[in-house]
Amino acid sequence: MSITYELIAQSPDHAARLGRIHTAHGMIETPTFFPVGTQATVKTLTPNDLRAVSASAILANTYHLFLRPGADLIEKLGGLHKFTGWSGPIMTDSGGFQAFSLGLALEHGVGKIAKIFPGAAEVPTRPTRKKLARIDEEGVTFASHLDGSRQRLTPEISIHVQEQLGADLIVAFDECTSPLSDYHYTRQAMERTHRWAIRSLAARTSSTAGLYGIVQGGAYPDLREMSARFIGSLPFDAFAIGGSLGRSKADMHHVLEWTVPLLPSGKPRHLLGIGEPEDLFECVERGIDTFDCVAPTRLARHGSFYTTHGRLNIQNAAYREDPAPIEAGCGCFTCQTFSRAYLRHLFVAEEILGYRLATIHNLHFILQLMKQIRQSLAVNQFDELKREFLERYRGGVGSQGSRDERREFPAPKRAF
Amino acid sequence: MSITYELIAQSPDHAARLGRIHTAHGMIETPTFFPVGTQATVKTLTPNDLRAVSASAILANTYHLFLRPGADLIEKLGGLHKFTGWSGPIMTDSGGFQAFSLGLALEHGVGKIAKIFPGAAEVPTRPTRKKLARIDEEGVTFASHLDGSRQRLTPEISIHVQEQLGADLIVAFDECTSPLSDYHYTRQAMERTHRWAIRSLAARTSSTAGLYGIVQGGAYPDLREMSARFIGSLPFDAFAIGGSLGRSKADMHHVLEWTVPLLPSGKPRHLLGIGEPEDLFECVERGIDTFDCVAPTRLARHGSFYTTHGRLNIQNAAYREDPAPIEAGCGCFTCQTFSRAYLRHLFVAEEILGYRLATIHNLHFILQLMKQIRQSLAVNQFDELKREFLERYRGGVGSQGSRDERREFPAPKRAF
Numbered sequence: 001m002s003i004t005y006e007l008i009a010q011s012p013d014h015a016a017r018l019g020r021i022h023t024a025h026g027m028i029e030t031p032t033f034f035p036v037g038t039q040a041t042v043k044t045l046t047p048n049d050l051r052a053v054s055a056s057a058i059l060a061n062t063y064h065l066f067l068r069p070g071a072d073l074i075e076k077l078g079g080l081h082k083f084t085g086w087s088g089p090i091m092t093d094s095g096g097f098q099a100f101s102l103g104l105a106l107e108h109g110v111g112k113i114a115k116i117f118p119g120a121a122e123v124p125t126r127p128t129r130k131k132l133a134r135i136d137e138e139g140v141t142f143a144s145h146l147d148g149s150r151q152r153l154t155p156e157i158s159i160h161v162q163e164q165l166g167a168d169l170i171v172a173f174d175e176c177t178s179p180l181s182d183y184h185y186t187r188q189a190m191e192r193t194h195r196w197a198i199r200s201l202a203a204r205t206s207s208t209a210g211l212y213g214i215v216q217g218g219a220y221p222d223l224r225e226m227s228a229r230f231i232g233s234l235p236f237d238a239f240a241i242g243g244s245l246g247r248s249k250a251d252m253h254h255v256l257e258w259t260v261p262l263l264p265s266g267k268p269r270h271l272l273g274i275g276e277p278e279d280l281f282e283c284v285e286r287g288i289d290t291f292d293c294v295a296p297t298r299l300a301r302h303g304s305f306y307t308t309h310g311r312l313n314i315q316n317a318a319y320r321e322d323p324a325p326i327e328a329g330c331g332c333f334t335c336q337t338f339s340r341a342y343l344r345h346l347f348v349a350e351e352i353l354g355y356r357l358a359t360i361h362n363l364h365f366i367l368q369l370m371k372q373i374r375q376s377l378a379v380n381q382f383d384e385l386k387r388e389f390l391e392r393y394r395g396g397v398g399s400q401g402s403r404d405e406r407r408e409f410p411a412p413k414r415a416f
Numbered sequence: 417m418s419i420t421y422e423l424i425a426q427s428p429d430h431a432a433r434l435g436r437i438h439t440a441h442g443m444i445e446t447p448t449f450f451p452v453g454t455q456a457t458v459k460t461l462t463p464n465d466l467r468a469v470s471a472s473a474i475l476a477n478t479y480h481l482f483l484r485p486g487a488d489l490i491e492k493l494g495g496l497h498k499f500t501g502w503s504g505p506i507m508t509d510s511g512g513f514q515a516f517s518l519g520l521a522l523e524h525g526v527g528k529i530a531k532i533f534p535g536a537a538e539v540p541t542r543p544t545r546k547k548l549a550r551i552d553e554e555g556v557t558f559a560s561h562l563d564g565s566r567q568r569l570t571p572e573i574s575i576h577v578q579e580q581l582g583a584d585l586i587v588a589f590d591e592c593t594s595p596l597s598d599y600h601y602t603r604q605a606m607e608r609t610h611r612w613a614i615r616s617l618a619a620r621t622s623s624t625a626g627l628y629g630i631v632q633g634g635a636y637p638d639l640r641e642m643s644a645r646f647i648g649s650l651p652f653d654a655f656a657i658g659g660s661l662g663r664s665k666a667d668m669h670h671v672l673e674w675t676v677p678l679l680p681s682g683k684p685r686h687l688l689g690i691g692e693p694e695d696l697f698e699c700v701e702r703g704i705d706t707f708d709c710v711a712p713t714r715l716a717r718h719g720s721f722y723t724t725h726g727r728l729n730i731q732n733a734a735y736r737e738d739p740a741p742i743e744a745g746c747g748c749f750t751c752q753t754f755s756r757a758y759l760r761h762l763f764v765a766e767e768i769l770g771y772r773l774a775t776i777h778n779l780h781f782i783l784q785l786m787k788q789i790r791q792s793l794a795v796n797q798f799d800e801l802k803r804e805f806l807e808r809y810r811g812g813v814g815s816q817g818s819r820d821e822r823r824e825f826p827a828p829k830r831a832f
Contacts, residue, residue, distance in 0.1 A: 040761065046749075069764070085754060341485075341499070342493075351457050353457045
């Protein structure tokens with residue numbers, strides 16, 4: 001097998017587990033989080049910076065690299081590792097989610113989760129914008145967001161592109177439905193995804209890349225179970241939960257509860273596109289090993305810093321003369337070197353350095369949190385860590401964490 | 417005396433010299449170049465990055481910091497060194513040049529040098545835009561570029577602000593004329609600058625900051641000589657050549673030839689706002705010890721990389737698949753780690769990382785060049801180095817160096 005999963009410890013209380021994924025470019029201790037480097041760069045950071053925040057692996061977006069600079073070019077230059085200078089494991093996604101963003105998500109005006117809190121603005125019930133992607137049995141035809149050119153992805157093309165990129169962890173091509181898709185359409189799309197899964201497996205030629213099968217089925221329990229059983233029965237090296245995760249965090253938790261127990265326990269499980277601190281605890285508890293999400297890096301570029309007391313918006317006037325670091329005791333370069341007052345000045349003056357310093361802090365925060373989670377699993381104290389962390393996180397810094405929560409699921413247009 | 421200058425070697429052939437400036441925050445080997453950190457950050461870089469490219473001192477802009485975040489704030493937080501994390505020497509300018517940019521330069525539509533090449537577009541002969549600054553005997557009143565608020569700088573305010581910022585090298589407040597100013601006006605402004613020089617000296621209270629007197633007089637030989645003699649006779653710790661440097665590089669060279677020999681040889685000499693590779697050789701040869709200029713960092717953010725064969729525009733399609741570093745043998749982090757193809761991708765995709773990597777390379781290039789110049793002065797081989805360097809630099813990479821040359825003197829509006 002191309003990659004292997006080593007189970008170190010299984011929680012006796014729930015599905016959480018401690019493990020290791022062995023890849024051609026090194027070992028990944030799980031549970032952990034993969035910073036997102038959409039365009040072959042985790043925005044603002046070098047490989048050295050990523051190592052300094054203890055990143056073990058990163059995720060790059062097939063859709064974006066397929067369009068620019070192109071997979072042929074990256075292959076010619078020796079693959080993503082050589083191109084970017086990042087020598088650790090790299091995961092690529094399939095491009096399916098971006099096709100979704102250009103298609104149904106644009107039409108429905110929604111993201112992966114349509115509505116997060118009761119009382120939040122209602123989701124639209126009729127089409128909002130003309131979709132830019134069309135799905136058929138063979139694959140997806142879409143208009144490039146760069147130049148409007150007509151482009152096509154199929155399971156075979158997606159796997160070929162991911163192998164050209166040289167990723168260690170690659171993903172079967174799938175169709176992602178919207179939380180507003182009805183049962184009938186969601187089932188059709190799931191069945192197509194199953195056929196595409198078989199084609200993705202047949203298309204692989206790499207002997208080193210681990211191939212992830214993707215479970216679909218929206219927020220419908222029977223479809224999710226059907227998909228988990230079917231995809232779980234195929235000879236994938238690992239599995240990912242994709243697609244619509246419902247209309248609330250509770251829905252997302254249910255999706256994991258329906259699917260994870262049906263997947264082979266000897267293989268890694270990835271949750272695509274999720275990764276706020278609260279989510280990490282809830283999803284690890286439900287058996288997820290790895291995560292990727294743009295939230296920590298995107299929030300950073302908007303001046304929103306994670307702290308153990310919730311998120312801190314550095315542009316707040318309260319920090320104007322504040323000589324303290326973002327978080328006392330934080331070991332990241334940013335907190336070791338700069339004051340809130342200086343960081344606020346950089347953001348107010350729109351200085352590029354601020355975006356990098358915030359990205360360093362947020363990734364360090366999330367990756368340290370994952371390390372704490374792993375340590376807690378090793379000594380069976382995950383529940384205590386979760387309770388203590390969430391109590392402090394939700395209670396602090398004016399509950400910015402929950403107020404801004406919807407921003408963690410960016411509208412599809414922001415995916416570009 | 418607050419700072420001291422140590423002459424290590426004087427060229428027997430011309431005015432070039434090797435020396436050291438001792439300041440409260442460390443020693444500066446001269447000749448050298450100060451990277452510009454306008455808003456208390458050398459754009460995209462951390463203090464660590466600056467040390468890695470061998471910067472010995474940086475320059476920050478009084479005008480910008482006076483307006484935002486304010487000198488009171490920076491003083492309260494312990495001064496610029498503590499605020500920025502840069503522990504080496506810091507120079508501040510007086511704010512006079514920015515007042516010029518809002519005043520005469522805007523009215524005349526010109527920069528420090530009005531016209532550089534014969535045949536280049538003619539400089540305007542009548543007012544182009546309404547000026548935003550007004551000069552009187554006491555000082556300058558201007559409208560903030562941030563919010564249009566009415567602001568005032570005088571010699572006393574400028575010195576006080578620079579002392580609040582805690583700079584090691586501070587500059588007397590001066591009036592900068594335009595290359596289009598006539599003899600009569602240039603003389604008036606020079607005489608005012610002389611009165612302001614005396615007031616700047618009287619206003620200083622710091623026992624550690626070295627105070628630079630500024631020589632004015634435009635491109636008029638008798639005024640420049642008069643100014644050099646007068647300013648040179650005052651008890652400044654160092655001297656700077658400021659103001660209009662004429663209509664060509666030859667004019668600029670003449671200004672140095674008229675003034676430098678009249679300044680006390682035991683004190684450092686700074687040339688404000690100049691710093692392209694060719695200029696460094698020509699001006700070191702004419703006795704300049706230190707330089708500051710936004711060109712290396714601004715060009716970097718536009719994808720223009722210095723090489724020993726001239727400037728290389730990374731967005732050129734020729735570099736699309738080029739696996740080579742920007743310059744073979746370059747020891748900077750960027751060249752040691754990344755290919756032209758990757759850097760081009762970052763610039764085409766407008767990824768922030770590209771701006772930082774280019775800034776690192778360009779500053780490394782300029783600072784290594786200054787180091788070579790110092791080494792050549794130590795063994796009396798400056799002329800050989802200059803000839804070899806310029807021959808290669810001017811001959812290479814499609815003469816981009818000279819084609820783009822006018823960009824090194826940005827129009828005043830770009831100073832913000």
